Amino acid sequence: xxxxxxxxxxxxxxxxxxxxxxxxxxxxxxxxxxxxxxxxxxxxxxxxxxxxxxxxxxxxxxxxxxxxxxxxxxxxxxxxxxxxxxxxxxxxxxxxxxxxxxxxxxxxxxxxxxxxxxxxxxxxxxxxxxxxxxxxxxxxxxxxxxxxxxxxxxxxxxxxxxxxxxxxxxxxxxxxxxxxxxxxxxxxxxxxxxxxxxxxxxxxxxxxxxxxxxxxxxxxxxxxxxxxxxxxxxxxxxxxxxxxxxxxxxxxxxxxxxxxxxxxxxxxxxxxxxxxxxxxxxxxxxxxxxxxxxxxxxxxxxxxxxxxxxxxxxxxxxxxxxxxxxxxxxxxxxxxxxxxxxxxxxxxxxxxxxxxxxxxxxxxxxxxxxxxxxxxxxxxx
Amino acid sequence: xxxxxxxxxxxxxxxxxxxxxxxxxxxxxxxxxxxxxxxxxxxxxxxxxxxxxxxxxxxxxxxxxxxxxxxxxxxxxxxxxxxxxxxxxxxxxxxxxxxxxxxxxxxxxxxxxxxxxxxxxxxxxxxxxxxxxxxxxxxxxxxxxxxxxxxxxxxxxxxxxxxxxxxxxxxxxxxxxxxxxxxxxxxxxxxxxxxxxxxxxxxxxxxxxxxxxxxxxxxxxxxxxxxxxxxxxxxxxxxxxxxxxxxxxxxxxxxxxxxxxxxxxxxxxxxxxxxxxxxxxxxxxxxxxxxxxxxxxxxxxxxxxxxxxxxxxxxxxxxxxxxxxxxxxxxxxxxxxxxxxxxxxxxxxxxxxxxxxxxxxxxxxxxxxxxxxxxxxxxxxxxxxxxxxxx
Numbered sequence: 001x002x003x004x005x006x007x008x009x010x011x012x013x014x015x016x017x018x019x020x021x022x023x024x025x026x027x028x029x030x031x032x033x034x035x036x037x038x039x040x041x042x043x044x045x046x047x048x049x050x051x052x053x054x055x056x057x058x059x060x061x062x063x064x065x066x067x068x069x070x071x072x073x074x075x076x077x078x079x080x081x082x083x084x085x086x087x088x089x090x091x092x093x094x095x096x097x098x099x100x101x102x103x104x105x106x107x108x109x110x111x112x113x114x115x116x117x118x119x120x121x122x123x124x125x126x127x128x129x130x131x132x133x134x135x136x137x138x139x140x141x142x143x144x145x146x147x148x149x150x151x152x153x154x155x156x157x158x159x160x161x162x163x164x165x166x167x168x169x170x171x172x173x174x175x176x177x178x179x180x181x182x183x184x185x186x187x188x189x190x191x192x193x194x195x196x197x198x199x200x201x202x203x204x205x206x207x208x209x210x211x212x213x214x215x216x217x218x219x220x221x222x223x224x225x226x227x228x229x230x231x232x233x234x235x236x237x238x239x240x241x242x243x244x245x246x247x248x249x250x251x252x253x254x255x256x257x258x259x260x261x262x263x264x265x266x267x268x269x270x271x272x273x274x275x276x277x278x279x280x281x282x283x284x285x286x287x288x289x290x291x292x293x294x295x296x297x298x299x300x301x302x303x304x305x306x307x308x309x310x311x312x313x314x315x316x317x318x319x320x321x322x323x324x325x326x327x328x329x330x331x332x333x334x335x336x337x338x339x340x341x342x343x344x345x346x347x348x349x350x351x352x353x354x355x356x357x358x359x360x361x362x363x364x365x366x367x368x369x370x371x372x373x374x375x376x377x378x379x380x381x
Numbered sequence: 382x383x384x385x386x387x388x389x390x391x392x393x394x395x396x397x398x399x400x401x402x403x404x405x406x407x408x409x410x411x412x413x414x415x416x417x418x419x420x421x422x423x424x425x426x427x428x429x430x431x432x433x434x435x436x437x438x439x440x441x442x443x444x445x446x447x448x449x450x451x452x453x454x455x456x457x458x459x460x461x462x463x464x465x466x467x468x469x470x471x472x473x474x475x476x477x478x479x480x481x482x483x484x485x486x487x488x489x490x491x492x493x494x495x496x497x498x499x500x501x502x503x504x505x506x507x508x509x510x511x512x513x514x515x516x517x518x519x520x521x522x523x524x525x526x527x528x529x530x531x532x533x534x535x536x537x538x539x540x541x542x543x544x545x546x547x548x549x550x551x552x553x554x555x556x557x558x559x560x561x562x563x564x565x566x567x568x569x570x571x572x573x574x575x576x577x578x579x580x581x582x583x584x585x586x587x588x589x590x591x592x593x594x595x596x597x598x599x600x601x602x603x604x605x606x607x608x609x610x611x612x613x614x615x616x617x618x619x620x621x622x623x624x625x626x627x628x629x630x631x632x633x634x635x636x637x638x639x640x641x642x643x644x645x646x647x648x649x650x651x652x653x654x655x656x657x658x659x660x661x662x663x664x665x666x667x668x669x670x671x672x673x674x675x676x677x678x679x680x681x682x683x684x685x686x687x688x689x690x691x692x693x694x695x696x697x698x699x700x701x702x703x704x705x706x707x708x709x710x711x712x713x714x715x716x717x718x719x720x721x722x723x724x725x726x727x728x729x730x731x732x733x734x735x736x737x738x739x740x741x742x743x744x745x746x747x748x749x750x751x752x753x754x755x756x757x758x759x760x761x762x763x764x765x766x767x768x769x770x771x772x
Contacts, residue, residue, distance in 0.1 A: 309592030375592075378631045 002360045005319040006200075007147055007177060007294050007351035013202040013250070016243035020204055023239035031236055032227065041238050048245025055252035056194065056211055057185025064210050064228045065241055066221075069176040069197030070097035072210035075221040075232065076141070076172040076193040077101045082216075083138035083168050085110060089129075090141045092118040092336035093148055098141050098174050099332070111138060120338050121286040122149035122296075130161050137166035144178035144194075148321050148333050148349065149284045150266075150294030152182075159190040170216065176200055176208075180251035181259065181291055192216045198240065202354065203247035207240035251354075262292035262352045265361050269295050269350065272365050277372065282343055293353070296321070298339050299346035299372075301379030307348055307371050314367040319349040342379075383472065386461045387432040387443055388539060392454030392549050407552035407580075408452040414614065414770075415446045426533075433461065444545065449612050451578050452552035457529075459541035464492065464532055469502070470509040472540040476528045481516030484526040492534045506530065550578030553614055558582040559662040559693060560655035562647065563602055563618070565721060568666030568696055570605050570713040571704050575695035576664050577613035584660055585609075585616055586651050588623040589764075598721035603766055605716050610770040612711070619654050620764040623647075626755050633748040636730040640674050641737045642746045645686035650756055652687050654763070663687065668696045668704065678736040685739055 003011070012020075023044060029035075031042035046060070053060040066072045074097065081088075088106045090098055092115050106113035116129045124142055140162050142153050159171045172193040178184070179196040186194050192215065198207040212218060212231075224233025251258075266287060273281050273295075284296035299307065304320040311318055321333060334344040350364065389412070397404050412430065413423060421435035421443075432443060440458055447456055460475070462468040473486060486507045488499040497505070510528075511517050531539040561573040563585040573583050587602045599620060606618045626646055634642050651663055667675045674683070684692060696704055708714040746752070 303593075305595065306593050309595055313592060378628065 002316045002363055004350045004352065004356065004360065004364060005317050006353035006356070007150075007349060008319050009199050009205065010202045010353055012199075012204055012243070013247055015250075016203055016247055019246050020239040020243045023242050027238075029238075031238060032225065041236075044242050045236055045238055048241045051245040051249040052196070052209055055180055055248040056196070057187055058211050059214075061229075062212055062214060064212060064232050065236060066208040066210055066232060067206055067237065069174070069195050069200070069208045070095075071221075072195035072197070072208045073097040073141075073172075073174055074101045075210050075218075076195060077105050077139065079218040079221050079231075080170045080172060080193050080216065081111075081139045082170060086136040086138035087112045087114050087132075087134075088139045088141075089114045089116055089132055089137060091116045091124045091129075091143060091153070093122040093146050093151070093333060094141060094143055095147055095174055095176070098143070098172075102139075102141060112136075116142070118151070118336050121284060121289065122146040122151035122337055123286070123289060124153050124158065126154070126157070129158060130165070133161060133165040135166060135168070137162070137169040139170050139172065140166075141172040141174065143174040143176075144184075145175075145181070145291040145294075147177045147294075148347075149296040149337070150177075150290040150292075150351075151286065152178075152290050155189045155191060163190065177294070178291060180248055180255055181293060183255055183259075186211050193218075198244040198247065201247045201251045203244040204240050207237055207244045209244070254354075258354065259292045262356070263287075265352055265356060265358060266290070266292055266295055268358070269361050269365070270297075273297055276365075276369070280372070280376075282339070284337055284339075284347070293351050293356075295350045297348060298334075298343040299348070301342040301346065302372070302375045303345045304347045305345075306375060307346075307368070310371040310375060311364070311367050314370070316364055316367050318364070319351065321347055321349050382537075383460060383462050383468070384433065385435075385437045385440060386459050386539065387435075387440070387447065388457045388459045388541065389430040389432070389447060389547075390428075390454045390456065391430070391452055392547075393452070393551060404452070404552055404555055407554045408450070411450050411452065411552055411554070411614070412447070415450060416443075419443065431461075448545070448547050450552075451548050451550035451580065451612065453547035454549055455544050455546050457541040457544050459531075459539040462538055462540060464495070464536050464538045466502075466505065469530055469538060469540065470506055473506045473528050473530065474510055474513055476540060476542045477510050477514050477517070477526060479514060482514075482525045483518045483520035483523070484510065484528065485519060485521050485524040486510070486528050486530065488530045488532065490532040492532050492536070495532070502530070502532070548578060548612065551580035553577055553580055553612070554582055556580035557662070558584060558658075558660040559664045560651055560658070560660040561585040561664040562651050562666070563587050563606060564666070565598055565601050565605065565717065565719070566666070567701075567708045567714065567717040568668060568671075568704055570609060570666075570717065571707045571711070572664050572666035572693075572695050573609050574612055574707065574711050574713075576662075576693055577609065581613070581662070581664075583609060583613045583616050583664075584619065584655070584658055586619045586621060586654055588621050588647055588650075590624045590627055591622070593624065593627070595721055597719075601716055601719050601721055603768070605713055606766075607768050607771070608711070608713050608716065610768050614770055616768045617658065618766040618768060619658075620766065621650055621654075621759050622762050622764075623759060626752075626759060629749045629752070629755055634745040635741075637732055637734040638737060638742055638745045639730050640733045641679060641682055641742050644674055644679075644683045645742065645746060646752070646756065648683055648692070649686045650760060652690050653756075653760060655690060661690065663690050663692045665692060665694050666696055666704075667694045668699055668701070671701060673733040673735045676735055678738075679734075682737045682739050682742045685742075 029038040029041045049060045088111045090102050170192045173191045175194045176197045180201045192213045194211040199205040220231050222233045227233050282298045422433045424431040460472050462472050486503040488503040490499045559581045563569045606616050
């Protein structure tokens with residue numbers, strides 16, 4: 001099997017499993033307890049927090065662990081605002097965890113919900129974004145790398161504009177697809193809040209984190225025993241946190257190398273698709289302004305899901321876009337990218353992982369050619 | 382001695398004459414099958430059944446199971462007590478909530494050895510309750526609360542209040558077997574439910590078009606059939622690989638007739654599989670005029686592809702709203718609502734014919750020269766899934 005849906009989830013590093021087992025079975029103690037072994041668990045959590053903070057370029061005390069990237073997004077949106085009224089702005093291709101949460105929060109609290117338009121590659125259009133900014137803005141959420149297309153948003157510049165025009169606004173970025181895949185530093189980006197997730201970088205599912213700028217004083221997201229600086233109570237997921245720490249350290253050490261290698265694969269795949277399938281395929285990923293591991297394209301008249309199943313029957317696993325996408329998201333994203341007609345249902349998302357090689361891309365292209373030959377006969381145009 | 386029992390009343394089979402024992406045996410077998418894993422006693426009397434001596438924590442579960450047995454009319458959770466006037470008074474009072482209300486006591490007395498008649502007992506128990514519940518008033522005609530006392534022979538009585546309706550219909554198994562054409566939509570599971578309710582055993586057939594439809598879509602149909610086993614008992618589900626046939630239709634036939642011809646082939650395969658598996662009828666979820674393929678003309682053209690078996694279309698006169706409501710009641714709605722593609726929607730032409738002509742349909746279908754081979758290949762490669770009820 002060739003697995004090319006790493007933006008949906010990744011296989012856990014075997015070392016993460018060893019660490020997980022160590023802290024789930026042997027050193028299973030509650031880090032808040034008063035006996036000595038509990039201290040070992042508490043120290044392990046601190047050490048993992050340091051590793052993740054280092055990978056993000058922040059200080060460990062600015063990180064709060066959550067149970068997922070989605071939770072980190074929900075935490076940021078529902079607890080991060082300073083202003084009690086005004087506008088909440090999010091970009092058009094945000095993940096459902098941001099879009100649905102921000103919409104519901106805005107509606108229930110009386111904020112105005114505003115969507116910043118994106119270009120056909122899924123990146124926020126800078127000028128149009130700036131046009132939306134005024135003193136009324138309470139909260140902004142723009143994803144760092146788009147999970148659908150790989151589009152890279154210039155968070156530093158967007159954030160600087162927000163600081164200039166809306167002094168009270170809080171800036172959040174969903175960094176789930178960017179973490180350990182790009183070289184950056186959250187302090188340098190200037191954001192107030194930044195979400196990351198473990199299972200996208202070969203750590204287990206069920207662990208995420210939220211960076212909270214020291215300038216921000218958010219409300220608690222979960223009340224209880226006061227863990228995580230009283231902001232997110234609940235006994236720490238020690239095993240998940242430690243495995244996450246390992247994965248972050250390892251992945252961030254290899255970021256530059258992996259990025260370069262994957263960029264070559266991305267370029268090759270996009271160039272081949274353009275050359276072979278010009279009018280039939282629309283490329284949704286701009287190689288110059290994207291992360292390195294996602295290629296999205298839309299086929300004219302073959303449904304993405306059908307091609308997905310065809311490739312699956314050839315042993316190649318790809319995605320059609322956000323795996324958690326509901327029917328509504330399945331309409332929202334193509335619309336945001338300006339995909340219409342027979343292209344709208346025809347999107348495939350290829351996402352590379354740590355071990356994806358050139359031969360995997362070749363195998364994908366060969367199987368895709370067979371798919372187009374067979375399924376192309378029965379296109380719905 | 383005081384214990385909870387579930388009192389079961391049977392419905393239509395009551396009307397049966399000399400065949401009653403046949404229907405009753407099926408009904409009892411079906412009830413007992415639902416109680417297989419439960420420690421309890423099944424008691425049969427002339428006109429009622431009782432589930433007794435069970436763990437009272439299971440009451441809700443058993444009630445929900447019994448509500449799925451076709452042939453039962455209604456049930457009540459009752460208290461069984463020794464027949465003495467004090468016990469009747471006290472038990473009746475337990476059924477009278479302590480809030481202002483109107484009430485009556487209704488007594489049915491099979492044990493004629495008592496020194497009071499039904500009306501006297503009702504009056505005495507009523508007086509006992511009235512004295513102990515503030516704000517109670519007697520209303521014999523339209524009471525908010527009616528407490529019923531059923532005095533049986535052999536020295537015991539049943540006290541109960543609510544009568545809950547069961548699924549009614551006829552015991553499954555009394556009407557032979559039907560082959561249900563099961564898609565992933567809302568209608569076909571309801572059609573299967575309806576025919577099971579008339580006593581049919583069910584088999585089901587589904588058409589799978591990988592890569593056009595996913596493993597998830599197939600699993601959804603398996604799950605739907607599993608829900609139906611709760612009513613119909615064991616179901617054999619036949620999953621027919623249908624992609625090659627769809628390709629052939631797409632290549633050879635007029636686009637506007639694609640759906641018509643697809644449905645003719647589907648029902649032809651269904652009949653062949655039905656006959657081979659001892660089914661005496663086909664069952665579809667068609668509802669007149671619901672979509673282009675369910676107009677009178679479309680149904681006529683589809684029906685023409687069936688050679689011998691009757692086709693039951695229990696939803697033919699129902700509105701979509703009524704169908705959805707039943708789907709919700711029987712527990713298939715949430716599954717049917719899952720957004721996976723089914724084989725009917727993947728090759729949807731832009732303008733399917735609304736009033737197909739039989740002549741054109743036959744002519745177009747004849748363009749698929751190797752249809753017979755394709756059909757026999759599809760049948761040969763059927764995947765059979767046997768689904769057993771999970772009690």
